[in-house]
Amino acid sequence: MRIVLAAACTAMLAVAPALAQQRLNSENFNVRTTGDLVRLCATPAGDPQYLEALGWCHGYGRGALDYHRAASPANAAPLFCTPSPAPGWEDVRRRFIAWGAANGAVAGTPAVEGVFRFLIDAFPCPRR
Numbered sequence: 001m002r003i004v005l006a007a008a009c010t011a012m013l014a015v016a017p018a019l020a021q022q023r024l025n026s027e028n029f030n031v032r033t034t035g036d037l038v039r040l041c042a043t044p045a046g047d048p049q050y051l052e053a054l055g056w057c058h059g060y061g062r063g064a065l066d067y068h069r070a071a072s073p074a075n076a077a078p079l080f081c082t083p084s085p086a087p088g089w090e091d092v093r094r095r096f097i098a099w100g101a102a103n104g105a106v107a108g109t110p111a112v113e114g115v116f117r118f119l120i121d122a123f124p125c126p127r128r
Contacts, residue, residue: 029052029053029056031056031060031111032110032111033107033108033109033114034100034106034108034109034113034114035106035108036111037057037060037061037100037111037114037115038096038097038114040056040057040060041053041054041057041096041097042097042100043057057093058089060111060115061115064112064115064116068116077125079119079125080119080122080123080125081123081124081125082123083123095118096118099118099121099122100114103121
């Protein structure tokens, strides 16, 4: 279940028109900020570099999740919780882009921070 969410969390589809209209260039693949990642993930299907952007979007998020899992102690409290059934990766990608558009203040934060802020907001753990 977590693997499905991990794959899903990093590949998000464009819903923000301003983001979707930007054409890609090689600089877009130097993901430094959350805004950079949101723009890359929001690449429209008609863009000549759509597949590369989609792969980079997915790979960036997946790498962040894999590193987090490897670096976190096994008994650490989870930062976010996977719903059941887990959403598909397109759904999560759309949510990430919408979240980025609605939370412009995070655009300048490091991209990896944005990935986890999104996951915490989108998939909170139940209170105990």
